[in-house]
Amino acid sequence: VLDVVMELSQPLVAEKPIRLITALDPALPAIFADEDRLQQILYNLVGNAVKFTKEGVITVTARSLPDESASGFLEITVADTGIGIPRDRHEAIFDSFTQADGSISREYGGTGLGLAVTKNLVELHGGKIRVESEAGAGTRMIFTIPTAARMTRIGESPLPGPTKARRVPAQTYQAALQADPAVPSSAPAQPKPGDADPGLKP
Ligand code: ADP
Numbered sequence: 517v518l519d520v521v522m523e524l525s526q527p528l529v530a531e532k533p534i535r536l537i538t539a540l541d542p543a544l545p546a547i548f549a550d551e552d553r554l555q556q557i558l559y560n561l562v563g564n565a566v567k568f569t570k571e572g573v574i575t576v577t578a579r580s581l582p583d584e585s586a587s588g589f590l591e592i593t594v595a596d597t598g599i600g601i602p603r604d605r606h607e608a609i610f611d612s613f614t615q616a617d618g619s620i621s622r623e624y625g626g627t628g629l630g631l632a633v634t635k636n637l638v639e640l641h642g643g644k645i646r647v648e649s650e651a652g653a654g655t656r657m658i659f660t661i662p663t664a665a666r667m668t669r670i671g672e673s674p675l676p677g678p679t680k681a682r683r684v685p686a687q688t689y690q691a692a693l694q695a696d697p698a699v700p701s702s703a704p705a706q707p708k709p710g711d712a713d714p715g716l717k718p
Pocket of ligand 1: 596
């Protein structure tokens with residue numbers, strides 16, 4: 517999934533002095549996620565990272581959470597060296613139609629919907645998303661997705677194979693997305709190769 521996202525994101529950085537880097541440990545556990553939705557989450561976060569970074573590096577990393585209480589989750593981080601987000605806006609940016617400040621839409625465009633959709637998708641998987649950032653000091657978007665092993669442990673049916681995540685039925689997402697009035701039900705599901713943008717952000 518990450519390879520696809522990185523490939524899709526290459527055109528976004530083509531005109532900027534930015535390097536896209538991923539470092540994933542091949543020993544990471546399989547996760548319980550819908551591939552298309554996970555791709556959409558990553559594409560939104562990498563897309564934002566590119567959009568708000570003039571130069572530098574964007575990295576995507578993942579690790580198993582060591583903490584006992586949180587065991588069974590994979591933590592994925594998209595980090596950039598961009599404009600950053602002031603602390604007092606860390607919560608608001610996940611709301612629909614909200615941007616870090618009034619100058620953002622003038623300078624960068626966007627609708628303020630991407631992170632609201634992304635948060636929704638992460639939570640539908642049973643994960644959480646948070647931000648670590650300061651104005652001018654880059655941004656780290658960090659989200660968790662349950663591992664396949666965790667879902668098996670808490671009573672979900674076992675996965676077909678060690679590296680293949682089970683697909684969650686699409687209706688589950690549709691129902692939940694439609695329950696959120698801020699998310700248009702016609703929102704495109706995922707980026708297709710060749711699309712410049714998945715369509716969430718004009
Ligand atoms: P949009 O990008 O369409 O404005 P999002 O919901 O994706 O909407 O993001 C909301 C706001 O959060 C953005 O307008 C921007 O102010 C801030 N933001 C999101 N990601 C980043 C990032 N990587 N660096 C700096 N600011 C960000």
